[in-house]
Amino acid sequence: MLEPAYQVDVVIVGAGTAGLSAAHRLTSAGISTAVLEAAPYVGGRMSTEKVDGFRLDRIGQLLSTSYPELRTTPGLDSLVLRTFAPGVLLHRDGRTQRAGAPAAGRSARGALHVVRALASAPRGPAATPGRAGTPVGGAVDQARLGAALARIAATPVERVLARPEMPARQALAQRGMPPRTVDGFLRPLLATLLCDPELGTSSRCADLALRAFASGRLCVPEGGAEMLPELLARALPSGTVHTGVRVTSVSTTSVATAEHGEIRCRAVLLATDARAAAELLPGLRVPDFHPVTVVHHTTDDPSAAFSTGTSLLLDADRGGPVAHTAVLSNVDPSRAPGGRVLISSTVLGTPPEGVDTAVRIHLSRLYGTSTRRWETLAVHHTAEAVPAMRPPHDLRRPVRLLAGLYVCGDHRDTSTVQGALHSAHRATAAILADLGAAGSLNSADPAPTLPKAA
Numbered sequence: 001m002l003e004p005a006y007q008v009d010v011v012i013v014g015a016g017t018a019g020l021s022a023a024h025r026l027t028s029a030g031i032s033t034a035v036l037e038a039a040p041y042v043g044g045r046m047s048t049e050k051v052d053g054f055r056l057d058r059i060g061q062l063l064s065t066s067y068p069e070l071r072t073t074p075g076l077d078s079l080v081l082r083t084f085a086p087g088v089l090l091h092r093d094g095r096t097q098r099a100g101a102p103a104a105g106r107s108a109r110g111a112l113h114v115v116r117a118l119a120s121a122p123r124g125p126a127a128t129p130g131r132a133g134t135p136v137g138g139a140v141d142q143a144r145l146g147a148a149l150a151r152i153a154a155t156p157v158e159r160v161l162a163r164p165e166m167p168a169r170q171a172l173a174q175r176g177m178p179p180r181t182v183d184g185f186l187r188p189l190l191a192t193l194l195c196d197p198e199l200g201t202s203s204r205c206a207d208l209a210l211r212a213f214a215s216g217r218l219c220v221p222e223g224g225a226e227m228l229p230e231l232l233a234r235a236l237p238s239g240t241v242h243t244g245v246r247v248t249s250v251s252t253t254s255v256a257t258a259e260h261g262e263i264r265c266r267a268v269l270l271a272t273d274a275r276a277a278a279e280l281l282p283g284l285r286v287p288d289f290h291p292v293t294v295v296h297h298t299t300d301d302p303s304a305a306f307s308t309g310t311s312l313l314l315d316a317d318r319g320g321p322v323a324h325t326a327v328l329s330n331v332d333p334s335r336a337p338g339g340r341v342l343i344s345s346t347v348l349g350t351p352p353e354g355v356d357t358a359v360r361i362h363l364s365r366l367y368g369t370s371t372r373r374w375e376t377l378a379v380h381h382t383a384e385a386v387p388a389m390r391p392p393h394d395l396r397r398p399v400r401l402l403a404g405l406y407v408c409g410d411h412r413d414t415s416t417v418q419g420a421l422h423s424a425h426r427a428t429a430a431i432l433a434d435l436g437a438a439g440s441l442n443s444a445d446p447a448p449t450l451p452k453a454a
Contacts, residue, residue, distance in 0.1 A: 008034045010431060011255050011265045013247045013280070016044030017417060018408045019271030020232035020241070022424040024074040027237055029432055034265075035236075036245040036257065042233045044273065045385065046417075048224030051377050053337030055224040056296045058380040060346055061417065062193065062312075066216025069421035075235035080222035082332040085311040088192075088218075088324075090135035091366050092184055092316035096308075099136045099185045100149060100213065135184030135316040145181050152207065153214035160207045165391045168194070171203035188314040189213070192324045195290040195386040195415075197348040202393040205414055212418070218312055223334050228417070250280050252404025267404045267431050271424065274387055274411035281401070287411055292385035293347040295359045296377040298340050306330070306341070306367060313366055320362025321347045321355065343374070351381060387411040395419075399427040403434050 010026055012019045015037035026033045041047070049056045063070065065081060087101030136142055152160075168190055172182050191197045193209040221227040233241050246258040254264045270277045278284040310331045314324045325345035329336035336342040345359055352358045356379055360371040387410055397412040408427035413419035 007263055008032045008265050009435065010034075010267045010269060011036060011250075011263055012269045012271050013250065013255065014044065014271035014273075014276070014409075015039075015042040015229070015233065015241055015243065016271060016273075016409070016420070017046055017229050017232070018410070018420040018424040018427075019269070020229055020236070021069075021073045021075065021421050022269055022271060022408060022428045023236055023240055024232060025425065025428040026431065027240065028074055029428075031432070031435065033240055034263065035241045036247055036255070036263075037241065037243045038246045040244050042241060042243065043226045043229035045382065046225040046229050048226035049378060049380070054296070054298065054340070054342055054377055055335045056342075056378050056380070057220075057225045057294060057344070059292050059382055059385050060220075060225065060294045060344060061195070061386070063219050063221070063417055064212040064216040065219055066212045067416075067418040067421075069418050069425065073232075073421050073425075075232045076228070079228060079231055081219040082222050083217040083219040083310075084326065084331055085309055086217060088189060089308055089311040089313045090184060090188065090316045091313060092135035095134060096313070097134045097136055098311070099142070099145065100189065102146075102149070102214075135180075137178060137180045137184070141178050141181050144177065145185065148175075148177065149210070149214040152211050155211065157208070157211070160211060161204055161395065163204060163207065165393070166203050167199065167391060168196075168201045168203050168206035169199035171206065172199070184316045186210075188316050188318070188323070191348060192312075192314060192346075194389070195292055195348055196388070197323065201389045202391040204391075204395065205389045205393060208395075208414060209416075220328070220332055222332050247280065250405070252402065266435060267406065269427055269431065270405075270407040271409055271427075273384070273409065275384065277407055277409070277411075281405075281407070284407065288388040288390070289384035290348065290386040290388055290415075291350060291381070291383045293351040293355060293379065293381040295345045295347065295356060295379050297343045297345070297360075297363075297371070297374040298336065298377055299343070299374045300340055301373050306369075308367070315362070315366060319365065321352055321358050322362045322366065323348045325363060325366060342377075355379060355381075387415045389415055396426070399423060400430040400434075406431055 009032045012023055012035045015035050019035055023033050023035050045059055047058050087098050089096050090099055172186055190206050194201045247255050248258055249256045250268045254262050255268055256262050274286050278286045306327045312324055312326050315322055322345045328344040329342040356376050364371045395414055399408050399412055400406055406427045408423040410420040413423040
């Protein structure tokens with residue numbers, strides 16, 4: 001125990017991605033830090049269940065290689081990202097079509113030249129502008145889509161945040177894209193990226209999601225979602241993270257715990273989910289949430305030929321409960337034991353009764369193969385999976401409540417891993433500014449220890 005004034009510089013409540021990344025930034029600056037987590041493990045919602053050699057994500061939120069914080073957050077140097085095939089596969093009217101994949105050397109100016117050339121080409125039987133049954137349309141529509149994606153990829157974030165704000169579904173109707181492209185590509189894609197099937201999300205947040213999609217590749221952490229927080233936890237100084245510790249109250253100079261009494265400090269950072277933060281600090285806003293259900297199947301049937309490869313498959317018809325699905329073991333072979341296939345499918349919103357049966361029927365149509373011999377590994381339903389970002393949405397909600405008390409998490413930024421990491425970055429910058437450049441008064445001391453449980 002550190003005496004006499006306090007035991008640790010900063011107590012972080014919550015060992016999810018935001019809390020662990022904040023701990024890295026603080027310890028790197030010489031600030032003694034203790035991370036307290038009520039659960040017996042780190043990671044929060046980024047958890048992975050192990051079943052018979054399979055690694056099954058509970059939420060399966062997608063990442064993007066273009067997330068800046070994945071490259072700059074201390075402790076994530078060894079994170080391996082497994083990428084999906086470029087763009088996405090869209091299923092509509094019994095057909096599949098790849099869309100959103102960047103063309104070689106794509107730029108907004110080059111894509112616009114292609115659009116103009118295609119639009120001025122002579123029309124004839126061999127130059128039909130679209131094909132019935134394709135989700136996005138013909139060559140002209142695809143070129144327009146490519147130009148739009150290249151344009152948003154090149155748009156500075158500050159300009160995106162300055163756009164008029166409205167629900168995403170309303171913004172889509174005003175952007176001048178062909179209706180087939182909106183319904184066949186943008187709606188299912190944004191529903192997947194935002195976990196919001198109704199597209200009530202702020203159009204600014206939707207544009208940021210499209211920008212990340214257009215400037216990078218969709219991906220997942222190798223080994224499961226839990227690898228991201230586990231890597232962060234492993235790279236912290238020994239004794240920094242304490243699991244199984246329930247915090248019952250907080251102030252600017254101490255936290256009270258159920259098992260270890262009071263822990264004195266110079267500052268407290270709440271890095272829990274929004275509801276848990278509001279329980280500790282009544283008055284904090286609790287957003288609505290998007291529920292997510294992930295259904296994991298496996299098969300060893302060699303006749304189950306998956307032509308989707310490493311692609312993310314989206315249902316543009318909305319003809320069943322599955323919003324998107326992938327043969328995840330093709331993307332990340334570490335997710336399944338040898339000789340087995342892992343198919344992970346996501347249902348957005350309230351799942352139907354008999355969700356597994358409904359998902360199997362839907363997957364049979366999407367993959368064009370029988371699912372009767374598939375084995376269900378797990379059905380994970382998370383009612384409060386992703387904080388909603390309805391307009392007006394402040395993408396930079398304050399992380400400094402008052403000197404000595406701070407809060408971070410995806411509910412203070414965007415409801416993504418990038419948002420969680422970025423909010424932690426903002427919070428630690430505020431803490432370091434308030435504590436001053438002197439750093440820890442106990443910088444020579446070992447990692448803080450908690451008082452023994454009563």
